[in-house]
Amino acid sequence: MGKNVLKRIDLIFKHEDDCHEVLQKTLKRSDDELINELIGSGLKGRGGAGFPTGLKWKLTREAQGDVKYVICNADEGEPGTFKDREILATVPYKVLTGMAVCGKIIGATNGYIYLRGEYRYLVKDLEAEINKFHKICDEVGLNFRIKIFLGYGAYICGEESALFESMEGKRGEPRNKPPFPTEFGYMGKPTVINNVETLAHTWTIFKYGAKKFRDLGVQDSRGSKLFSISGDTPIPGIYELELGMTVEEFVEDFGDGDTKAVQVGGASGFCVPRKKFRDIAIGYQGKLTGISLPTGGSMMLFNSSRSMYNVLHNYLEFFAEESCGQCTPCRVGTQQLLQGIKAVKRGEKPAAYLDKLLSLSETMKATAKCGLGQSVANSFQSIVENFREEMIY
Amino acid sequence: MALLQERVKELVAKYGRSRENLLPVLQGIADTEHYVSEYAMQLVAEEMGLSAADVYGTATFYSFMETTPRGKYIIRVCKTISCFMKGKNQILLALEEALKIKLGETTPDRMFTLLETNCLGWCHKAPAMLINDDVHVDLTIEKVHQIIREYKQKANN
Numbered sequence: 001m002g003k004n005v006l007k008r009i010d011l012i013f014k015h016e017d018d019c020h021e022v023l024q025k026t027l028k029r030s031d032d033e034l035i036n037e038l039i040g041s042g043l044k045g046r047g048g049a050g051f052p053t054g055l056k057w058k059l060t061r062e063a064q065g066d067v068k069y070v071i072c073n074a075d076e077g078e079p080g081t082f083k084d085r086e087i088l089a090t091v092p093y094k095v096l097t098g099m100a101v102c103g104k105i106i107g108a109t110n111g112y113i114y115l116r117g118e119y120r121y122l123v124k125d126l127e128a129e130i131n132k133f134h135k136i137c138d139e140v141g142l143n144f145r146i147k148i149f150l151g152y153g154a155y156i157c158g159e160e161s162a163l164f165e166s167m168e169g170k171r172g173e174p175r176n177k178p179p180f181p182t183e184f185g186y187m188g189k190p191t192v193i194n195n196v197e198t199l200a201h202t203w204t205i206f207k208y209g210a211k212k213f214r215d216l217g218v219q220d221s222r223g224s225k226l227f228s229i230s231g232d233t234p235i236p237g238i239y240e241l242e243l244g245m246t247v248e249e250f251v252e253d254f255g256d257g258d259t260k261a262v263q264v265g266g267a268s269g270f271c272v273p274r275k276k277f278r279d280i281a282i283g284y285q286g287k288l289t290g291i292s293l294p295t296g297g298s299m300m301l302f303n304s305s306r307s308m309y310n311v312l313h314n315y316l317e318f319f320a321e322e323s324c325g326q327c328t329p330c331r332v333g334t335q336q337l338l339q340g341i342k343a344v345k346r347g348e349k350p351a352a353y354l355d356k357l358l359s360l361s362e363t364m365k366a367t368a369k370c371g372l373g374q375s376v377a378n379s380f381q382s383i384v385e386n387f388r389e390e391m392i393y
Numbered sequence: 394m395a396l397l398q399e400r401v402k403e404l405v406a407k408y409g410r411s412r413e414n415l416l417p418v419l420q421g422i423a424d425t426e427h428y429v430s431e432y433a434m435q436l437v438a439e440e441m442g443l444s445a446a447d448v449y450g451t452a453t454f455y456s457f458m459e460t461t462p463r464g465k466y467i468i469r470v471c472k473t474i475s476c477f478m479k480g481k482n483q484i485l486l487a488l489e490e491a492l493k494i495k496l497g498e499t500t501p502d503r504m505f506t507l508l509e510t511n512c513l514g515w516c517h518k519a520p521a522m523l524i525n526d527d528v529h530v531d532l533t534i535e536k537v538h539q540i541i542r543e544y545k546q547k548a549n550n
């Protein structure tokens with residue numbers, strides 16, 4: 001506890017007041033050079049899925065289309081995540097600059113920030129920042145405008161295609177993929193959609209060069225990452241750390257001495273029990289020691305006073321409420337999992353019923369239409385398998 | 394009713410008639426009326442050239458889009474895991490006591506509505522709640538009573 005094993009990084013929240021110069025200098029470089037810099041940095045999306053950012057911009061640049069868009073995903077609805085709010089509140093100009101440079105590269109003149117309704121209090125200050133930024137764009141001769149689009153209490157709208165539907169004035173129901181946003185995004189046009197933190201990292205890469213970013217992290221998981229840390233920890237908050245740490249190292253720094261499990265990646269992420277802390281690293285798929293877990297940065301700690309049944313129950317209620325209801329495996333499956341664990345807990349169903357539920361979650365993973373329904377299995381299986389007794393007694 | 398008609402016209406004029414402005418228009422109605430009635434949805438549909446069913450379908454999708462009459466101040470208490478672990482249930486009880494209503498209800502004077510919601514993005518300062526757009530964090534029972542007193546005063550002035 002509190003050992004400070006992990007190096008604290010201070011890139012994202014470092015205040016820098018040279019927005020004008022950074023934008024001007026960056027825009028002087030060729031599109032190819034910028035894309036190569038981004039690809040070379042190894043930056044992967046910080047919204048959860050981890051798609052290489054440079055490649056996303058490159059594909060959208062190459063896509064056919066007279067009109068294109070840049071969208072900043074500030075829906076931040078994953079339980080346990082609160083870093084994007086802090087970025088927009090303290091260093092919004094880094095995000096705006098990232099959007100503008102992206103716009104220039106892909107050929108877009110309009111950008112949007114999809115801001116969750118829960119963060120509406122930010123709108124006033126953010127609009128003022130956007131107006132300041134528009135002046136800078138004019139000064140450096142860039143035709144680019146940014147608007148805020150306000151969400152209204154729907155977790156699913158963080159899923160990129162549901163987000164486009166929502167912006168188009170419809171129900172936030174995910175689309176079939178492909179086509180992907182790089183070809184068919186907002187209004188059916190080629191669109192780059194990036195997480196708030198991803199865009200903030202592009203500032204560092206364009207200002208200081210890919211190496212500064214690449215020197216942090218390990219193998220396939222480069223750079224630093226913001227972690228939103230909550231639950232049973234003496235020091236909850238937002239921390240910038242290098243990718244590649246093990247859960248054990250993390251717990252040494254942030255645990256309360258009695259950590260029994262860590263939920264990595266929020267309700268749609270994985271529960272890591274104490275006996276596996278050493279084997280699991282935080283980063284993207286790759287050659288990390290043992291298994292690695294990609295993440296949007298939500299880290300929730302649970303100590304031995306917590307019932308993992310209550311934790312799972314809370315997550316399942318969340319999914320059942322937030323499922324958009326469009327496809328059966330997810331609409332019905334989330335309800336059945338929730339009712340199922342309740343029935344086992346009350347003794348109305350035998351313990352073996354948990355195995356039925358496990359296979360139902362596996363079916364959802366294979367057949368649900370979008371990431372919400374597909375990822376319910378992550379927390380369900382990792383909690384039920386590791387804390388089976390707590391589900392029964 | 395004529396007032397509502399004016400409001401809808403004003404909002405559609407401000408944002409534009411095309412469909413991608415539907416959510417901002419509906420949000421604008423909710424801001425002043427504290428909910429969006431079926432009648433308001435019909436007016437929006439006419440004004441924007443959409444079917445009433447389309448407007449209804451969109452409006453009812455979003456959990457913050459209230460479609461029944463609500464109080465001037467809508468309280469949304471976070472019930473997700475971090476807030477749950479840090480005593481969200483006691484916070485809810487304190488609110489019920491301070492407002493003399495149950496979860497889901499509105500005070501008779503139409504000042505407050507008490508609701509629950511999912512993670513607000515303040516888990517490191519749990520428990521947390523929203524009152525309209527304002528965030529209140531690190532809640533305690535005493536703090537809740539204090540906050541409600543302040544809002545009541547504000548409402549009476």
Ligand SMILES: Cc1cc2nc3c(=O)[nH]c(=O)nc-3n(C[C@H](O)[C@H](O)[C@H](O)COP(=O)(O)O)c2cc1C
Pocket residue numbers: 044045046047048049050051073074075076077078155156157158159160161193194195196198199370371372
């Ligand atoms: C149910 C669901 C919710 C999501 N919510 C968010 C979110 O709130 N913010 C976000 O950046 N990405 C979210 N995503 C991921 C987005 O679909 C998308 O991958 C991301 O915005 C891409 O940006 P990145 O490459 O910079 O990470 C969500 C995905 C799913 C399936």
Ligand code: SF4
Pocket residue numbers: 156173174322323324325326327328330331368369370371372373374
């Ligand atoms: S998986 Fe769930 S959230 Fe996704 S489309 Fe199907 S019902 Fe909607």
Ligand code: FES
Pocket residue numbers: 079080081471472473474475476477511512513514515516519520521
């Ligand atoms: S769990 Fe309540 S704010 Fe996140």
